[in-house]
Each structure stands twice: as C-alpha cells, then as structure tokens.
Amino acid sequence: SQQGEEDPQALSIQEGENxxxxxxxxxxxxxxxxxxxxxxxxxxxxxxxRSNEREKHSGRLxxxxxxxxxxxxxxxxxxxxxxxxxxxxxxxxMDSSYKLIFGSGTRLLVRP
Amino acid sequence: GxxxxxxxxxxxxxxxxxxxxxxxxISGHTALYWYRQSLGQGLEFLIYFQGNSAPDKSxxxxxxxxxxxxxxxxxxxxxxxxxxxxxxxxLCASSPGxxxxTQYFGPGTRLLVL
Numbered sequence: 001s002q003q004g005e006e007d008p009q010a011l012s013i014q015e016g017e018n019x020x021x022x023x024x025x026x027x028x029x030x031x032x033x034x035x036x037x038x039x040x041x042x043x044x045x046x047x048x049x050r051s052n053e054r055e056k057h058s059g060r061l062x063x064x065x066x067x068x069x070x071x072x073x074x075x076x077x078x079x080x081x082x083x084x085x086x087x088x089x090x091x092x093x094m095d096s097s098y099k100l101i102f103g104s105g106t107r108l109l110v111r112p
Numbered sequence: 113g114x115x116x117x118x119x120x121x122x123x124x125x126x127x128x129x130x131x132x133x134x135x136x137x138i139s140g141h142t143a144l145y146w147y148r149q150s151l152g153q154g155l156e157f158l159i160y161f162q163g164n165s166a167p168d169k170s171x172x173x174x175x176x177x178x179x180x181x182x183x184x185x186x187x188x189x190x191x192x193x194x195x196x197x198x199x200x201x202x203l204c205a206s207s208p209g210x211x212x213x214t215q216y217f218g219p220g221t222r223l224l225v226l
Contacts, residue, residue, distance in 0.1 A: 031213060042116070042203060042217040043155075088154055096168065098143060098212040102154035 006089060006103040014111050019076040021106040023089030024069075030092060032065055032072050037086045037105070046074075046087075079110045114138070116218035118204050124224045125194055133189045133221045137206030145205045145215060146179055146189050155203060161187065163209060194225045 006023045013019050025032065031050045035043040049056045049065045049072065056063045062075040076083055086107050090100040117136045125131050137144050146158040157171040161181040172178070176194075181187040191198055201222050205215035 033214070035217075041201075042219040043205075045214055045216070048214060090155075092213055096160075098145065098160050098162070098168075098207075099157050099171075100155070100215065101157075104154045105152075 006087075006106045008106060009104070010107045010109070012109040012111065013079055015079060015081055017079055019079050019083070019108055019110070021074045021087050021108070023072045023074070023103050025072075025089070025091050025101070025103070026070065027091070027101075028094055029067070030094065030097065032063075032089060032091045033100070034061075034063060034072075034074050035088045035090060035102075037088065039085075043088065076108075079108075081110050081112045084108060084110045116204055116206050116216055118202075118218040118221050120221060121219065122222045122224075124226065126226050127196060128193055130190065130192045131194055131223065133191075133202050133204075133223070135187045135189070135204030135206075135218060137185065137187070137204070138216055140208070141206035141216070142184065142209035143207045143212050143215075144181060144187050145207075146187070147203045147205065148173075149201045149203060149220070151200070158189070158202075162212070191223075194223075196225050199223055199225045 033048045034046045037043045047058045047063050049063050060077045065072045086105045088105045089103045093099040119134045142163045144161040147155040149155050159179045160168040176192045179189045201220045203220045205217045207215045
C-alpha cells in the first residue's frame with residue numbers, strides 16, 4: 001500500500017494548547033497537503049506545501065516538510081474547541097497528480 | 113458560490129440491491145473524483161474524470177462499481193449487487209482542470225448495507 005501513516009492516531013488536548021500531528025509518506029512527492037474532516041463528512045483543504053519548501057504558515061497553522069525523512073508535521077497553535085476534527089495528510093502520486101494518497105488520519109479532540 | 117453537493121446524505125440498503133450516488137461538482141470544475149472512506153480510515157481513490165477524456169477507473173474495487181459523468185458536470189456512482197463490505201462514506205470532489213492538486217470535497221454519502 002502506498003498509504004502514508006499519521007501519528008498519533010488520536011490526540012486530546014485542552015483548549016489553548018498547541019496540537020502537533022505527524023505524517024510519514026512512502027514515495028517521492030511534488031507536494032503534500034493537509035485536510036480537515038469534521039464528523040466523518042467532507043474534507044476541507046487546509047494547506048499545501050511544495051517539495052522545495054520546508055515550512056509554511058497559514059493563520060494558526062504551521063506545516064513543516066522534511067523530504068529526507070519523508071515526513072511532515074502540522075502544528076495548530078492556540079487550539080480551540082472548533083478545531084476538533086480528523087486531520088489527514090495527502091500527497092499526489094508522481095505519475096498521476098490527480099490521485100491523492102491519504103494518510104490514516106489523526107483524530108483531534110480539543111476540550112473546552 | 114455553491115460547493116460540491118452529494119445526494120443522498122445517507123443510504124441504507126439491503127445486501128444484493130443496487131444503489132446510485134449522485135455528485136454535483138462546483139460549476140466550471142472540469143475534474144471530478146470519487147473516493148471511498150471506510151470507518152476510521154483514510155480515503156481510497158476510486159475514479160477520476162477530466163473533461164471529455166476517458167476516465168481513470170483504476171481505483172474501482174470490482175466490476176460491481178461503475179460511474180458516469182453526463183455533460184461534463186453531474187456524476188453518478190453506481191454499485192450493483194451491494195455487499196456489506198461496501199458500507200462506507202463515498203466522497204466526491206472536484207477541481208479546476210488546471211489545478212488538480214487541490215480538491216474540493218462534498219459532504220459525502222454514508223452507505224450502510226445490511
């Protein structure tokens with residue numbers, strides 16, 4: 001399977017704390033993306049980082065990419081209860097960029 | 113503008129029955145995708161449509177699965193002779209044809225096969 005892995009599988013934190021999720025992938029990539037999924041429904045695209053970038057910010061989100069280790073991390077700072085969701089990393093296949101390979105996801109619970 | 117819509121939201125069917133799932137992509141998006149998500153898992157690619165090109169059906173798990181896209185817009189995913197292992201959330205996504213890397217997802221159809 002080309003599917004990547006995410007860790008931890010589940011994370012529970014207090015509101016206001018930072019949440020860090022990690023993703024490992026198996027193949028070479030052009031870019032890596034992070035998505036959020038609420039209540040097992042549709043995914044929302046959060047951020048895309050290209051293979052020649054090492055870090056990217058968007059609001060309270062910070063994504064890092066280490067292509068030598070085939071890994072990425074998503075940091076959510078000053079978490080809110082509304083951040084409670086599942087978070088997935090995904091990367092397009094090199095030979096078919098429209099085929100996104102998703103990780104198994106991290107379930108984040110932010111306690112009020 | 114309106115996002116990707118899917119219908120029905122939920123579908124319960126009996127083993128052996130056929131089901132049709134519908135997807136309305138974002139207007140103007142030429143690329144359309146179907147994914148399947150089993151409970152607690154990541155997404156599994158099923159099929160990809162791009163404009164008038166032949167679809168990439170390489171992710172369809174068996175010949176019981178088929179999909180059509182009429183007029184380059186609405187798509188229907190059909191599962192024939194449903195099995196219990198077909199129970200999952202079926203997600204549709206679309207994107208502009210020149211930016212297939214970023215996909216916009218619908219809310220999904222939750223299918224339960226009894």
